[in-house]
Amino acid sequence: MNTPTISEGQREIPGIFFGLAATTKRDLLLAWKRPGDVLNPLFFFAMVCTLFPLAVGPSAEQLEFSGPGVLWVAALLATLLSLNSLFISDFEDGSLDQLLVSPQPLPMLVLGKTLAHWLTSGLPLVLVSPILAITYRMPLSVVGVMMLTLGLGTISLSLLGSIGAALTVGLHRGTALLSLLILPLAMPIMILGANAVSLAATNDIYSTGIWALGAYAIASLSLAPYATAAALRISNE
Amino acid sequence: MTHKLSGDNLTLIRGERCLFEDLSFALESGSLLILEGRNGCGKTSLIRAIAGMLSLEEGTVYWDDVPVEKVRQTFHGSLVWLAHRTGLKGDLTLVENLGFERSLRTHSRQDPEEVYERLGISRLKKLVLRSLSAGQQRRVALARMLLSDVPLWFMDEPFTNLDREGRVLVMELVEEHCSKGGMCVMAAHQDVEIKVPTTRVKIQ
Numbered sequence: 001m002n003t004p005t006i007s008e009g010q011r012e013i014p015g016i017f018f019g020l021a022a023t024t025k026r027d028l029l030l031a032w033k034r035p036g037d038v039l040n041p042l043f044f045f046a047m048v049c050t051l052f053p054l055a056v057g058p059s060a061e062q063l064e065f066s067g068p069g070v071l072w073v074a075a076l077l078a079t080l081l082s083l084n085s086l087f088i089s090d091f092e093d094g095s096l097d098q099l100l101v102s103p104q105p106l107p108m109l110v111l112g113k114t115l116a117h118w119l120t121s122g123l124p125l126v127l128v129s130p131i132l133a134i135t136y137r138m139p140l141s142v143v144g145v146m147m148l149t150l151g152l153g154t155i156s157l158s159l160l161g162s163i164g165a166a167l168t169v170g171l172h173r174g175t176a177l178l179s180l181l182i183l184p185l186a187m188p189i190m191i192l193g194a195n196a197v198s199l200a201a202t203n204d205i206y207s208t209g210i211w212a213l214g215a216y217a218i219a220s221l222s223l224a225p226y227a228t229a230a231a232l233r234i235s236n237e
Numbered sequence: 238m239t240h241k242l243s244g245d246n247l248t249l250i251r252g253e254r255c256l257f258e259d260l261s262f263a264l265e266s267g268s269l270l271i272l273e274g275r276n277g278c279g280k281t282s283l284i285r286a287i288a289g290m291l292s293l294e295e296g297t298v299y300w301d302d303v304p305v306e307k308v309r310q311t312f313h314g315s316l317v318w319l320a321h322r323t324g325l326k327g328d329l330t331l332v333e334n335l336g337f338e339r340s341l342r343t344h345s346r347q348d349p350e351e352v353y354e355r356l357g358i359s360r361l362k363k364l365v366l367r368s369l370s371a372g373q374q375r376r377v378a379l380a381r382m383l384l385s386d387v388p389l390w391f392m393d394e395p396f397t398n399l400d401r402e403g404r405v406l407v408m409e410l411v412e413e414h415c416s417k418g419g420m421c422v423m424a425a426h427q428d429v430e431i432k433v434p435t436t437r438v439k440i441q
Contacts, residue, residue, distance in 0.1 A: 030328055
């Protein structure tokens with residue numbers, strides 16, 4: 001076999017978006033092959049939302065009043081549930097080490113992973129939520145607002161959660177710690193989201209909440225990947 | 238173009254134990270560095286420290302005479318690491334796994350089929366990694382090394398799980414890589430016979 005010589009920088013390292021796209025693609029492929037990981041949080045979300053009316057009683061007034069809150073709490077908890085596995089398998093099989101010694105900037109690779117996480121956890125929640133919202137007698141106009149807040153909120157949750165997941169990756173059974181770390185940052189998202197939906201339901205001005213959620217999402221998008229990358233380097237030492 | 242990897246007075250302390258102290262080495266293109274020592278003496282830690290994943294207590298690692306922290310991307314772009322844990326996804330097939338690696342670093346112009354053939358893994362292409370034996374997974378990790386076009390190879394116990402032919406093959410590959418102007422850092426506790434200029438570092 002003729003073996004070509006090493007080409008000393010004639011060809012370049014693939015661009016940063018290749019790294020991002022490749023990690024996203026790989027994680028989506030993994031999710032596709034193990035659908036259980038995707039379905040578990042979704043199932044949890046649906047269970048909480050359907051069980052709640054059974055417990056508090058089916059009166060229309062009560063359901064309309066509690067709907068936004070219940071949906072948001074369930075969405076927050078479902079996202080927290082799915083965050084734990086974000087880096088664990090990479091850590092265990094050594095692919096995290098390989099990512100750390102790759103020439104691609106780590107924040108971009110992390111962003112790729114987080115994007116895949118949102119596509120497999122946040123987005124399904126958003127898509128399923130209208131069905132559940134209807135059981136809470138939510139009018140269609142409010143359902144749209146709820147989907148928007150859930151969409152923006154889960155983006156922030158995935159990004160913020162990736163920091164916590166990175167910090168706790170080296171600890172076994174770090175789930176409780178992860179939740180504790182993330183909750184203070186996640187609480188405002190839930191409050192803003194649930195409030196905006198409640199305001200929309202009473203025909204009040206709700207746009208403030210949406211803008212605030214958008215700002216939160218942008219801030220997390222620009223800061224979280226760096227924090228996560230730094231946290232991964234520390235916990236993988 | 239030749240490269241140079243060197244370490245100067247490296248000291249690493251993990252917990253309360255000092256793994257190595259004032260360890261220095263230098264490695265140039267075309268040569269091999271073998272890290273020797275018993276189990277648990279810190280060979281893997283040394284490789285991780287050189288690769289910049291562990292922070293050293295003291296000392297600096299240089300790539301082409303520049304501290305690696307200053308040229309992290311160039312340095313990482315010049316190395317590939319065969320770790321103890323292969324870093325391959327058990328749920329993906331060989332081709333999917335290696336396809337992912339391709340988008341991370343520069344890849345060689347060599348035909349992948351030839352590489353698979355040589356490593357004896359071409360008939361495993363469609364199988365998920367989980368269903369392969371440990372030795373076969375090791376061979377896939379070797380394919381990742383061969384398919385990336387980088388001068389510096391880190392090999393942590395490359396002979397683990399491999400059969401006799403596999404071990405001979407690894408030695409051949411290292412020999413070939415070094416004769417092409419590459420270099421290799423290998424942690425090994427077995428006798429390694431490779432006909433290239435070799436430096437040995439013993440960790441106490």
